[in-house]
Amino acid sequence: MEPIKVENVTVAYHTKPVLQDINFSVPAGKLIGIIGPNGAGKSTLIKAILGLIPRASGEVAVYGKPYKEQRKLIGYVPQRGSVDWDFPTNALDVVLMGRYGHIGWLRRPSKADKELALACLKKVGMEQYATRQISQLSGGQQQRVFLARALAQDASVYFMDEPFVGVDAATEKAIIALLNELKTQGKTVLVVHHDLQTVEEYFDWVMLLNMKTIAIGPTEEVFTTENLQKTYGGRLAFLHTAPPGGQ
Template sequence: MSEAGSPVNQQKEAPLDIQGLTVAYQKKIVLSRVSFSIPEGKLIGIIGPNGAGKSTLIKAALGLIPRLDGEVRIYGRPYAEQRKLVGYVPQRESVDWDFPTSALDVVTMGRYGHLGWFRRPGARERQIALNCLDQVGMADFAHRQISQLSGGQQQRVFLARALAQDATLYFMDEPFAGVDAATEKAIITLLGQLKERGKTVLVVHHDLATVKDYFDWVLLLNERVMAIGPTEEVFTREQLQITYGGRLAVLDRDTEAFIPRSR
């Protein structure tokens, strides 16, 4: 791409730069002066306790919820100017799966950003959507109503839609939550493929035992940024204990696996 606003023209800009982001729900501060910048081509896990503001961070970055203060830049420009560069996989629980549409239609929606306001998706867009469904093992379910799919299959449909967007920066909100083994494998494969293609992916993630296997970088969040950087440097007992406020148990000292303690 060579048009204004493309990654080529802005190759020195960070895929995502957030400065001073503050968000509140009913006067309760959820995110406070969050600031960070991430490098390109990394798989980044957003890690923190329940209520830390992880999903809120993604929604605020995408303009889905209002922010009290702060600035969000995608390759140096506001998100509103860079929508074509961004893909989003929401929490499965936040989607109305009873809406009468097929898996293929859902994935084809991911092409709308490339078509503009006055063009309807045609044969080319539907073929791209089919190819994306095939990449996540869902091609045989293309014409199945989404309400008839299992939870794991529904999640893979949304992953395929993100692929169809052909984005440069991806946000995924708990894609591994409650999925079956086949879907987990599909997500891991997809993350690897996106990394190979130079994409940048931020993932809200809860399973601390798999963080080192899945992510290059980690953002530790608890209302504010506690730490951010390469996984081997940031994902440590000390940093996790600080992030979780002492509500953390070490499962296996040899593998350094962790689980949050109950409140």
């Protein structure tokens, strides 16, 4: 059964459509890039799937059931710019927030929860910053903490909105290694991504989006110059100097 199935999803702001009649499903155990120009609706699509913004129409199923019944199976890493980093909390507490879907908001995290959270921080190279206030961390370190929080959720499907933006090369390398590890565990990971040069290296599958689904499928089949021109139009020449797939 597909981890994610989206049917006829439309999103509008003040009656103006931002996403129109989006239909797709994705297989399990794939690393999927969501690619498109600025304003194409990439972040909006993730938020609509997760119920963070209202849909004008359409349905979302997670392993064949409505999203609301399957929230525990979903992990989400938002854009770093959308987070209030001045909130007075440390890195370990941020990661422990990923456990609340399992333990409930009214129960205190157990010793096992804290040990798991520390293990997740260690996996992203941040265990020595467990007691550091998140406002005191660099952009790359903050992103690693949010990845650790997603890991602590122990989800089956992960949505990540521009996780590589504003991070150093070492953090980007660490993130992609982590995403590949999740994939080998059978997890499904959908990533909003803007760097066309790394798409073929990073992703098994690609969704090309510009208000509508232009194409979706295995990277070697979908990530072609023809599909990119349909997605980006005349802006493609500025974005992509080496045509994919030898075309």
